[in-house]
Amino acid sequence: MDIIKRRPISYRLRAILCLTLISLFYILLIRPLRIHINQEIVAPYFLALQEENQELITIENRRINIQPDGYDSPRGFGVPFGGYFWLPFAIFLISRQKLPALGLAGYHFFLGIILPYLGILFYRGQYWAGTVLQINELIFQAVFLIALFFGIKESVDQWREEKELKILQ
Amino acid sequence: MVKASIFYIVWQIIYDLIILPDGRLDHFLSVSVAVLAKNALSLFGWNISALDRLIVIEGYRGVEVLNGCNALTLMALYSGFIISFQGPNKKRIIYLLGGIGIIFILNVIRIMAFSLATVYFQPHWDTFHEFSPFIFFYPFVLWTWYQWTLLSDDQYRTDSGLSFA
Numbered sequence: 001m002d003i004i005k006r007r008p009i010s011y012r013l014r015a016i017l018c019l020t021l022i023s024l025f026y027i028l029l030i031r032p033l034r035i036h037i038n039q040e041i042v043a044p045y046f047l048a049l050q051e052e053n054q055e056l057i058t059i060e061n062r063r064i065n066i067q068p069d070g071y072d073s074p075r076g077f078g079v080p081f082g083g084y085f086w087l088p089f090a091i092f093l094i095s096r097q098k099l100p101a102l103g104l105a106g107y108h109f110f111l112g113i114i115l116p117y118l119g120i121l122f123y124r125g126q127y128w129a130g131t132v133l134q135i136n137e138l139i140f141q142a143v144f145l146i147a148l149f150f151g152i153k154e155s156v157d158q159w160r161e162e163k164e165l166k167i168l169q
Numbered sequence: 170m171v172k173a174s175i176f177y178i179v180w181q182i183i184y185d186l187i188i189l190p191d192g193r194l195d196h197f198l199s200v201s202v203a204v205l206a207k208n209a210l211s212l213f214g215w216n217i218s219a220l221d222r223l224i225v226i227e228g229y230r231g232v233e234v235l236n237g238c239n240a241l242t243l244m245a246l247y248s249g250f251i252i253s254f255q256g257p258n259k260k261r262i263i264y265l266l267g268g269i270g271i272i273f274i275l276n277v278i279r280i281m282a283f284s285l286a287t288v289y290f291q292p293h294w295d296t297f298h299e300f301s302p303f304i305f306f307y308p309f310v311l312w313t314w315y316q317w318t319l320l321s322d323d324q325y326r327t328d329s330g331l332s333f334a
Binding site for chain 2: 072073131134135137138139141142145146147148152153
């Protein structure tokens with residue numbers, strides 16, 4: 001029986017392909033979908049909570065802001081699975097880190113459920129929920145940066161290993 | 170990661186309950202960034218004025234340094250990692266202070282860029298603003314974290330070497 005040995009795709013090519021495809025996927029499908037979900041599902045629900053002549057809730061393309069009386073700045077949340085998900089996710093895919101990729105996806109699913117709920121609680125006067133929303137903003141950025149960091153670090157290590165292997169061959 | 174998360178939660182609660190209502194730290198960072206950006210642009214010959222947090226190039230739209238734009242959050246994010254990740258304590262202080270200082274300087278450059286953007290590409294200002302952390306902050310933060318983990322790995326190797334000796 002003949003065994004066909006396929007040359008594995010080079011790391012650089014895999015990175016370029018993955019980043020390009022995911023960028024296209026995000027721009028063409030995910031971004032409009034996020035806007036649609038926010039404008040057609042999340043925003044109407046929140047606006048329905050608001051009494052007439054009240055202007056506590058402001059709607060952006062991919063974000064809901066709530067500013068009760070006495071607050072200088074609004075608290076709110078964005079629709080998950082944005083660029084802050086797809087960039088580290090793409091890097092995890094490139095470096096074939098399944099577990100962190102799944103963890104990141106799980107985190108964003110969790111955000112998709114918990115953030116609107118916290119938003120509703122905050123609007124209804126549970127002000128601790130506003131603090132949790134603020135904590136989330138920071139943790140969200142931290143998760144993005146730390147995921148990106150470990151993703152890139154692993155990618156660089158793998159790329160170096162591949163280079164060294166080539167030199168040895 | 171758990172240690173970092175605890176740091177971020179504690180920081181955000183302190184910020185929400187003490188720093189934000191007090192307002193002085195945010196005000197200091199915002200005003201000093203605005204004034205330094207204005208002075209730097211004046212040095213390059215731009216006719217620019219500053220009023221509190223607002224800087225305006227004559228004849229163009231102004232740029233206001235709001236609390237969210239003074240890089241305090243990023244300083245906390247950066248510090249959380251350096252504090253949580255093991256490494257030599259003396260160098261940790263250098264990385265913390267140096268990193269925060271450089272983020273401050275990068276923010277001055279970013280605000281200068283925002284001001285110049287009102288002149289050269291005002292229609293794309295919002296996009297530029299949205300993606301500006303990827304240009305000005307994130308490469309520096311990721312690179313410094315990387316250097317810090319290298320230091321941390323070195324220390325770990327030295328420590329394990331000593332314990333086996």
